[in-house]
Amino acid sequence: MLSRIAVLRRLFEREDVRAISRRYFVSNGFDGTLTSIGVIVGAVLSGIPDGLTVVKIGLGAAVGLGTSAIWSVWEIERAETRAEILRIERAMLIDLDDTRVHRERRGARVVHATASGLGPLIGVVIPLVPFLFEGTVLSMAEAGVVGVALGIGVLAVFGAYMSTIAGQRWYVSALRMALAGLVVAVINLFLPG
Numbered sequence: 352m353l354s355r356i357a358v359l360r361r362l363f364e365r366e367d368v369r370a371i372s373r374r375y376f377v378s379n380g381f382d383g384t385l386t387s388i389g390v391i392v393g394a395v396l397s398g399i400p401d402g403l404t405v406v407k408i409g410l411g412a413a414v415g416l417g418t419s420a421i422w423s424v425w426e427i428e429r430a431e432t433r434a435e436i437l438r439i440e441r442a443m444l445i446d447l448d449d450t451r452v453h454r455e456r457r458g459a460r461v462v463h464a465t466a467s468g469l470g471p472l473i474g475v476v477i478p479l480v481p482f483l484f485e486g487t488v489l490s491m492a493e494a495g496v497v498g499v500a501l502g503i504g505v506l507a508v509f510g511a512y513m514s515t516i517a518g519q520r521w522y523v524s525a526l527r528m529a530l531a532g533l534v535v536a537v538i539n540l541f542l543p544g
Contacts, residue, residue, distance in 0.1 A: 383474025402485025
């Protein structure tokens, strides 16, 4: 157990591991948030009668997106890691099974897949929270407006976070990311049905 913790600590110290995990987290969080906004607007406009049903639909989307994010990144990173290890083994004429290099690459795969799965989970669940209060504090329409606003806020946070890495103005990046949520909400308003 201590050796795994040591491996994870070394991994989090590496910028390449943090950078790849950040990309997966934000990219899949972006997808999850936009999906949640689409679910919310579609649910409210289609006349779903209660907030709990919207939450159940949203959680179904979260399970699908989260599973996709974890599974795809696990397989992508497994293939990329294996190819990298094979290149190193050929260059060094040595087998790297059960070495520090092998363990760190495997650990990085776990970190990437976890970050990839957390992104959409957060992106879907946060905008759904107002629907837990539908019927007591909020109407369906109010829960929808608050949910979309929360989704746009999540996107803005993703943008602001990424701007700190790139050394850009946080509010410009936040607005650019938030705009995507507004676009999805508006497009959904004009869909037939």
